[in-house]
Amino acid sequence: MEDLGIKNIRIDERLIHGQVATMWTNSLKASRIMVVGDDVVHDSIQKMALKTAVPAGVKLSILKAQSAAEKILSGKYKGQRVFMLVKSPKWLRILVDNGLPIEKVNVGNMSSREGSKQVKKSVAVTQTDIDDFNYLNDHGIELIAQMVPSEDPVKFMKLLEDR
Structure with a gap:
């Protein structure tokens, strides 16, 4: 994806906020934030x-997935x-279905909501989210959880399996 200009893809339902606007954008030296949804x-x-x-x-850029x-x-x-931001994995599934060769996704923040279960301090997933993550994983996409750039990334599918 780097040859297409995409340096990082992050799931963060808050989209652009303090961590994204400062830490992530700076560490990636991003010239553009693309919000997809x-x-x-x-x-x-x-x-x-x-x-x-x-x-x-x-x-x-604020764009529909297709x-x-x-x-x-x-x-x-x-x-x-x-630096691409999406609120949930469903938008990444649509990108994959439209031929985008995604290699890696950072799962940042998905808050608790009805029917969700906590898999990490900042990540709660519903069954639909789990289905989407499995779909992405089945398409060879590396899924990691990392709140801030200085934190070591954790294998996200392992977090899902452990819950």
């Missing part, structure tokens, strides 16, 4: 909040340092 595209309040949260000097796959595969972001 059809729900975000259709939420004008959330889009406005993202535009104000993006760090100075960093470009922002459109993101098409633009990335067309080479639109070659030569850039893109």
Whole structure:
């Protein structure tokens, strides 16, 4: 994915917030943050909040999943340092279904909600999330859990198996 401009893909339901805006963006030397999710595209309040949260000097793209796959595969972001953010694994599943060759995903933050179970301090998953993670894993995608760049990554599928 690096040759297509994508430096890191992170699942973080908070999208752009303190850790992302400072630590992750800086450690990746990101030139663009790409938020992928059809729900975000259709939420004008959330889009406005993202535009104000993006760090100075960093470009922002907010795209539907299918459109993101098409633009990335067309080479639109070659030569850039893109940090992709999604709220949940379902958007990554759509990217994979649209031919995006994802190699690695960082699972950052998914809060507790009805029907979810805690697998890490900052990660709670529903059965639908587990199905999506299994799908991604079955497609050869390395799934890691890492809250901040200084933390050692942990194999995410092992966390799922242990619960």
